[in-house]
Amino acid sequence: MTIVLTGCYSDFEPDIDSTPVVCINANAKVGDVLKIFATRTWRWTEINQDEGADIQLKDGEVSLYVNGELFEVLHYSEWDYHDPKYSWVNKQCGFLSSYYPQPGDKIKIMAHSPLYGDAEGEVTVPFPVEINEVESLVSDLDVCQEGNTVLYRANVSLGIRFTDPLDITNYYLFESNLNTYESSFHDTRVVFDYNSEPLFTEHVSSLESVISETSGYTVFSDRMVSGKTYPLHIRLNEIEYRVSSENGFESNKSYIRFALNSISESYYRHVISVWESNDGINGILGDVGLADPVWECSNVSTGAGVISAITPASIKVPLSSFFKED
């Protein structure tokens, strides 16, 4: 039956008029200056990915309001951008403000283009929620001497405790990364496993858990844990941690940064919608015409773009802490 249930594709241009509108993307991160990317939308077939097209609103104007007051009016510019993940400097273009978001600030952004019209949206910067403590349970510990170094291998189960504030609805993004900059042993490794935490899959239905890919998504709401102290279940698999025999743990100060970022509702809704669109049952069926499509969620008046906010709160856990004897 599978053999006969075949299909094929053919290219065509649908006879539908579509007009570009203004798109605003801005993620207000506490600690970083606010950068606003106001562009226009484009018809899917308009832009060849290699050749690109100018979608910037170079003649546009962006007004930034903070807590109801006009903070500044911005115009298109280009600036240097240093991505912390990389050593080089990139160029970025858009609308660079001088505003540093603070928790509780209400930000409103209005963009105007003489050609494509207006767009606006707003967001409130969330308050941070600190990680109370990190509990760990080490298993499969294997310690071996290799020349003048000692190699530790283990798996670790973690309980990363936090207390959700009861008063409002909170949304979170959990992140973790290994930092080996302060180590001379760059073969230090950890495999992060988020599959044990049910909060990360609360948006996944039973049928989706059969057919869908869920990895990589670590946003969640406080719906299940509102007002409670809850340990996030994270596993660190196949840890390999090397130290010198001479200096011991002092020779390798690699650490893991666990970040529990408080995010705005618009951030959360957008990420969930991206998952639904690409991996959820609706998106999968919608792609083959068996359901209505799933839209990537926007909180901008034109339906294009996301104005979001994020307030980081993180904790550093040295790898050595898993192997040190009390």
Add this chain to the structure above:
Amino acid sequence: MRKLRFLIPVLGKLLIMFRLICLILVLCVAESVYAGKITLKSVDRPAEEVFAEVMRQSGKNFIYSSDILKGLKVRVDVKNKSLGKTLRELFKGTDIEYKIKGDNILLMRRKKEKFVPKRSISDPRLMDTDSIKVGILRDVIVDGSRNKTLAMNSTDIGALNVSKDMIARTPVIFGESDVIKTLQFEPGVSGGVEGTAGLYVHGGNMDENLYMLDNIPLYQVNHLGGLFSAFNTEAIKNVDFYKSTFPAKFDGRLSSFMDVYTRDGSNKKLNGSIRLGLTSGAAHFEGPLYKDKTTFSLSARRSWYELLTLPAVAIANSINDKEDDDFSFGYAFTDVNAKITHKFSNRSRVYALFYYGEDYLNNGTHTPEDKKNDYYDKDESRLRWGNIVASAGWIYDFTPSLWGKVCGAFTRYYSTMSTLTESATLNDGEKLNFTSNKVSSHNSISDWIIKADFEWRSSMINKLNFGASMTFHNFLPSRDSRELVADGVTTVLEGNGMDYKAREFNIYAEDNLSLGDRLKLNFGLHYSLFNITGKTKFGLSPRIAFNYHLKDNVSIKGGYSRTVQYIHQLSQSSISLPTDQWVPVIDSQSPQVADKIAVGAYWNAGNMFVVSVEGYYKWMKHLVDYKDEYYLLPPDMQWNAVLAEGKGTSKGVDFKISKEFGKVSGQISYSLLWADRQFAERNGGRKYPARFDNRHKINVLVNWKINDKWELGASWTGMSGNMITLPTQCWVDPGLAPWHYNMLLKTDINNFRLPFYHRLDLSFTRHTRHGYWTFGLYNAYCNMNTIAVRMDYSNSQFISAPDENGYYSYKLIPVFQKIKLLPTIPSVSYTWLF
């Protein structure tokens, strides 16, 4: 008693109806002394109409060649006479003679012509004689004259009776005959997505059709995502289908009513059939259990995809890398129909029926025993969904003019899904670091039903139908749970798993009145109550229709129907999935209501063709659908949090020419349809066209009986494409999600019509001594129809010309692509009759 308090406020309104019923019952008792005799009065009425009355009073069927009755009108006036005397009176002065054989009355001309019965007429309600047609008159073509009677003489608009033969003759995908796919050839009915057994009537939704098995609701009517319906053709006797005006007996759905009558079984000898097809096999047995009194009918069907998948999985696992996990996969669907009928007398009969249908799917991966070393891994999913129906009833002719049926039933739809993921490190067989994550979900609806239906012919010109029913619903919209075991600690998260009990009470009365020879009237009322969470909702559904004969062979009809729907199915797709939930209207929600006006004109052309034109206008309120962005809410939220309430309209014209007799039979139909929806919280409050607003649709269905051995069936469908939602604009990815994709700008729902759809299906039937072969060709000229549009990169313009260094670069040219499905699909099956 406290539980029945919700009835008190309406008892006053029902009192008049109860009095009427009491009066009728008194009359029944008074008239019962005349049981077994026939009372009849007719002045120049069409013979078919008078036969229908004789059939009803005598319990016999008429079998005759259609040309015998051409234009015949009969005059009879008998009171409390035997069947023989009545028939003598009936055919006095005609050249027709009769013979009573068992439950059949054979008619023939007095000339010495050899009688070759070609067609019969039958009343599906009384007919326990299919077995006779099969047993004695196997070659009899079960007629379509009932459809001619429905068209010309009844007040029903858009009504159809579908026989088992008609279902079997319709060419379909994989050769799996299917009543719903036969109905898809009716004007005004859309089949939905290519290849599936969808039924979208006059622009309505799937859950707006009430599917019944011997008058008991069946909630899940699909197997394999809708590729096949739950109705096994082998078990079917015939099917009544209503799409425009509705008898007062039916309510509870907005679009259509389909009642599938199952076979009672032969009272003469054991017979049956075994069918072997490409995708499934079916067997049917029927026969007498006790003398001429008790009969049985048993049908079973099962898919056999495992024959393909099990070896494929075994081969794949055997060549799997030793480090890899083995995987498993299995899918099957099964259904069983069983019925026992016992006839106490010609007036009294009881029956019990049982239906069970289920789909089962499992898949997973696991570390096999011989590969286990230091790690153990298991990932397993099981899905099971289906229906159970059990029903028992008593049918009794109180008098020659009063018939009644009382029955009790249980019907249940269920769906259960579970996923289990386990992993552990193994140390000498001991599991260390055991982690388990179990997700399960259940939903179901269970109904206990008691009902009584009566039909009283107070005279030749008046027929009253009335009845009542009580249904105890138990809804479990969703029960989700997640259980995590890690480091010996179990964490359980449970969603809202509340079940809801509801009571539904229905009462109806309907009168069919003939005023003179030309005018027939039908007026009825259906009253319903739905009590849930302490609140009672009610619906009053008036029905009125007329049929006026402009000439003997031309009639016009008009009618108005209101229908009220208290439960609906939540489905996120156009196919049938185990996640589909049946849920009630609760709290401040109002039941869905549809009002429909229909008119029609009918012409019986030379007793060969029936030509009909029917127009309708329907307006609906309190419709239910998902809100915009409902998918952002967690799946275990209460269902009504994601629903929007709205309204809609549909209007159109159905045109049909049918020829039901002769070597070549078939129908040509055309339908014109507009259907739209409007919800405050969907599509930004703007009106949009319904998904299956197929503006123009043409169906041609032909059956040619070439000779005694060969039969050819052909069907052609051409229609305006389905409406789909097609975004065209993109916006810049804000980079918040872990993976990055093109963001699509939201557009209006159903803003694009797919290209014109057309398809030809053929079937050839070769009759053999012991059965018949069926060869099918789905989509015979291989026009792969567009079912969707996707945004992707063109394959044809992928590689650019080499640059000066001879390097090729890859150019991604974004394009819209039509997704086309289903080429020519051949099929073959053999049915062995015994």
